[in-house]
Amino acid sequence: MLDETLKTQLQAYLEKLVQPIELVAALDDGDKSRELDGLLHEIAALSDKISLRRDDSEARKPSFAINRLGTDISVRFAGIPMGHEFTSLVLALLQVGGHPSKAATETIEQVRNLDGEFRFETYFSLSCQNCPDVVQALNLMSVLNPNIKHVAIDGALYQDEVESRQIMSVPTVYLNGEVFDQGRMSLEQILAKIDTGSAAREAEKIKTKDAFDVLVVGGGPAGAAAAIYAARKGIRTGVAAERFGGQVLDTMGIENFISVDYTEGPKLGAALEQHVHAYDVDVMNLQRATKLVPASESASGLVEVQLENGASLSAKTVILSTGARWRQMGVPGENEYRNKGVAYCPHCDGPLFKGKRVAVIGGGNSGVEAAIDLAGIVAHVTLVEFDSKLRADEVLQRKLRSLPNVDIIVSAQSTEVLGDGQKVNGLVYKDRTDGVMHSVELEGIFVQIGLLPNTEWLKGALELSPRGEIVINDRGQTSLPGVFAAGDATTVPYKQIVIAMGAGSTAALAAFDHLIRTSAPVADTATA
Template sequence: MLDAALKEQLKAYLERVREPFEIVASLDDSATAAEMKELLQEIDGMCDKIQLRLDGNDARKPSFSLQRLGTQQSLRFAGLPLGHEFTSLVLALLWTGGHPPKVEQDVIDQIQALDGDFSFEVYMSLSCHNCPDVVQALSLMAVLNPKVKTVVIEGGAFQEEVTTREIMAVPSVYLNGQHFGSGRMTVEEIVAKLDTGAAARDAAKLSAKDPYEVLIVGGGPAGAAAAVYAARKGIRVGVAAERFGGQVNDTLAIENYISVLETDGPKFAMALETHVKAYDVDIMNLQRAEKLIPAAQPGGLNEVQLANGAVLKSRSVILSTGARWRNINVPGEAEYKNKGVAYCPHCDGPLFKGKRVAVIGGGNSGVEAAIDLAGLVAHVTLLEFGDQLRADAVLVDKLKSLPNVVIHTQAQTTELTGDGNRLGGLRYTDRATGTEHHVELEGVFVQIGLVPNTEWLKGTVELSKFGEIIVDHHGRTSLPGVFAAGDATTVPFKQIVIAAGDGAKAALGAFDYLIRTPAAA
């Protein structure tokens, strides 16, 4: 089942198991069950603290549970956790065996203090790069708190469940039978949704912090680079980020960051955070900024108000809030989001196997999405608003060679249609002739670029007509002591390497401001 190198690696990891536990498999006569049995037998032979049983009788077959002896732990994997989820399986084995997780003690305490009945089901696909974070978070919660029960379900192995529950995007999480959330979530985010008093406690704790010399809002490549460069000056630095790593977390392959031959978004985001943590930087994750109150005079304290009510103060501020996927803003888009409307072909593409889909957008991301999907789905319709595709020629040639792809240029999407529960089609107008068309399909992937996360800054700093923060060559904004960097600014070419350089420049600009501007009384 596993190759020799992977076996040796897994065996080395399992040497860290401290406590005995059981793996109980519930099998049927499927090919997946045969593979599961082989995998579990290999794991069983690698560690004498693991006992494998094949007499399970769970309703979901094939599946297996992990349970530390003498505990009420309830963690089950339904289907094979391979691909992106193999790491999730390894971590679940280690945590069940008593190996400590790399999570802040405050988070562990918060998980263990949860009181109630929490029965989670998380649907994932093996090609989804956002799913492991959610799977690992819910697995850890099940290991740490017996009141949390978690079942991890591979959608491809349980297609009937996916169809019945009309799951059109992964990861998709259910709590006590009701939909809890979709998309990437960290363990801190999940716990915060369950612990209703957490926000108020967090706000009081944050507001009590001393003022910073540099406060960075946003934790993507620009924010991370700014934090490192500012911290190396020996000054007090804080980072308030809604999601450390930002949009990088949603990127699959990264092959153009100089000196890093190849990596993926989640790994790169983790590396960013690890680098920042190597310095004396106060990282405040899961914090969304809502208002910037500029200092009354140069050298004074700027204030950033957070969504939970906290107020952070700093002599200088670097805005690096990044950007997000742009919506097409037509009737039906919001109604059918995660019910046929998707934004990540790598994550959700497998859910549309054998079905008809459309891709909206003819740039590199749209054409790449259409090429990827063509290998999975029955048919792809690509719609581009302009009179020609804007992607690289090599991608366009590849797309045109595929037999199950149709391309429409000068196509303006006007409505996404359905039965109220799931998407059923798409309407578009041929801009050349004015003719209206309706295409019947089961999925739409929106790939039309980015919009800056700057709505909260309107009326405070000067923005371009596209909502980007206007900056000069030092990263300065229209406000003294306020700098900006990355995809949220007017700097052209939204690339990771450019954002990182931009963050470094803004940090150096902020430091120059601090040493030239006396602190106000």
Template sequence: MLDANLKTQLQAYLQKVTQPFEIVATLDDSDKSRELLGLLQEIVGLSDKIALKTDGRDSRVPSFSLNRPGADIGLRFAGIPLGHEFTSLVLALLQVGGHPSRLAQEVIEQIQGLEGDFHFESYFSLSCQNCPDVVQALNLMAVLNPKIRHVAIDGALFQDEVEARQIMSVPSIYLNGEPFGQGRMDAEQILAKLDTGASAREAEKMSAKTAFDVLVVGGGPAGAAAAIYAARKGIRTGVAAERFGGQVLDTMAIENFISVQETEGPKLARALEEHVRQYDVDIMNLQRASALIPASGAGGLHEVRFDSGASLKAKTLILATGARWREMNVPGEQEYRGRGVAYCPHCDGPLFKGKRVAVIGGGNSGVEAAIDLAGIVAHVTLIEFDDKLRADAVLQNKLASLANVRVIKSALTTEVKGDGQKVNALVYRDRDSDELHEIELEGIFVQIGLLPNSDWLKGVVELSPRGEVIVDSRGETSVPGIFAAGDVTTVPYKQIVIAVGEGAKASLGAFDHLIRST
């Protein structure tokens, strides 16, 4: 199952295991059980500290747990964790085997101090790049605290559960049998929901910090580059980000980041954060900016306020809050978000196996989504507002070759319909005839571009009609001392490599401003 190269890498990782443990599998005579058994046999063959038992009695088959002798850690996989979840499996093996986590010590102590009984179930798909963060966070929490248990479930393999719980988006998390959360979450975000006082404590700590020379708001490629360039100047630098990595975390394959032939968004996001942490940068995660109060005069301090109640001040600011998926803004979209309306075909596509779906948008993202989904679902209807598709010719040719895809052009989606629980239809208006049409389906994937995260800046810095922050050649906004970079700005061509360069430029501009104003 594992090729020779992967086996060699895994064997090297397993040398870090210091504490013996066992894998207990629950299997039957199915092909999937045989496949899982083969994988587990290969793993135990690479380390003399891991034993395999096949006498498990879990209700989910196939599945397996990782246990230290005499102790049930409460860490289980239901399914075969390959694809994006293979990394989650490797980390679980290492952590159960005694290898320490890189998580900050204060977060580890917070996890260990949680009181109560926590039984987590997380549903993932093997093609979901957002799911490993959730699986890895909950696995680690189960290793650190005996009161926490976690089972990671492959939604595509356990379709009956997915149907019964009406799960239409992954990752989906349940705690003690009740819905807990959806979408990407790391250990700190999960803790913030469990420990309700943590956010207030962190806000109080943040507000007590002395002013920064440069405060970067946003942790995507532009924000990371800005922080590194500022820190290298030896000035006091902070980064406040809602989630470090930004939209890169939602990106699948990246093949045009110069000098890196091929990578994936989450992997690049981790590399960005690790690079920033090599410098003396104060990183503050889970912080969504809500208001900007510019300095009242020369030499004054700019203030940024956050949803958490925290407030930070700085001599200069770099706004790098990026962009988010554009929504259709039609009746039913918000009601059925996560219940048939989705924005990530790679993450949620496997949950719609054998069903009918629509893709909204005929650009590269929309056509790529339709192509990918066509290999999973029964039928795809691609709806494009314009009278022609805007995707690259090679993608359009591939789309045209697929028998289970229908393309509707000059169409405006007007409504998402459902039965109160999940999506069952979409209504669109033919822009040529003005007639309304209804399509029966189970899923809608929205791929119609991006919106800048600049709502909190209205009336403070000058914005374009599209809501982008207007910047000059040095990255400075209409307010002296406040700079901006990346997808939130008017700089054309929203690309990772461009965002990195713009972040560096804005940081150099901010440093130059500091020199000239002191």
């Protein structure tokens, strides 16, 4: 299964193995078992520290465990971890084999100190760019703590389990047989859910922090650029982010990032975080801002940002870069059936709807691209567009119209998501030309209707546009002195990664200029 280039690369990684490991395969007579058997033999042949044996007592076939010999350290994959999960396989081989993780020392100790028995199961799809973070985090936890076990399950390969557990979104994680969570999660986020006292401990740490010269709220492309430009000026810089990387983590392919032909969101998000950490920036992850207090109203005379955990941060200047999220339809049934047939990521969840009928809501580029991708997986796609015509690029429209299993409905207003109490079974829409109501029988609805700025917490604190965007000028200045903003949460006309980065840089330079002009004491000013 591995070409010669990939074998050479993998062999180089396997030279980092410290301790011997064994691959234990559970196979049947199916084609997928033969594929997995071939892959495992290829891997075992690349290192003398890897042995291979077969044990068909495991219920899930095909599957395999990676065990550290002489210990109870183990991780398991039910399926063939290629595609986006190949990196998860490589990391599992290395970490079970004793190669140290790059996770923070404090985080590693937190995992090791967890008490109790934890049996995790993660359902993933090979086309899901969000799944590897979850798989890799739980694999690492099972390597660090023998009381934690994890099996990563390819949902497309184990359709019977997906059906019986009514899984309609990946990644879906079970803990000790019960649903634990769904969607992208970092190691820190998983720990925060398990270790219930961690949020309070983090809040106490934050309360002791001194005021920042520049505090960036948000860790997407705009926030990362702002933090780097501020830190390069030698001033005290902090970042409070709900999840570092922001919405870019949910982006499949990126082909318009100048000088980079192609990359993927999670890869770019990791590079952003790594670049920020190369500077003296205090990064506070998993922090949701809930209120902005202007300097004129705060006791300290500085801008204050209050956090969900009860702590607050103060700064001479603040840069808001909270980004945006997928816009919802806002119709009855949508929230009730979210992750039960209503989905927002066709790349992640599409394989779970193999052979089924689905709808895509939205006729822009995202919607049409989703319909094209889904048409190759599902039985039938109905694309529903509010406008009288599709808004996607013509080349995409031509491709869509050439597909035999796609229907296109325009001038249609989605009004209700139907379901049986457990999962979606239909969509109701109104024909905007004659007002007649129609219903479509289907099993999945993929919503692709644009973005909504994450600015609800700022209402009443500064000027927002009618669409909820932060109103800024060409320097990123908001209506509040000392408060700047950048990225998709603002009135910038085009929501693009490269534009957000430029806007973040502009906001940081403007914040620095503000500090100088208001005679605020700053540190050594290294040139940018």
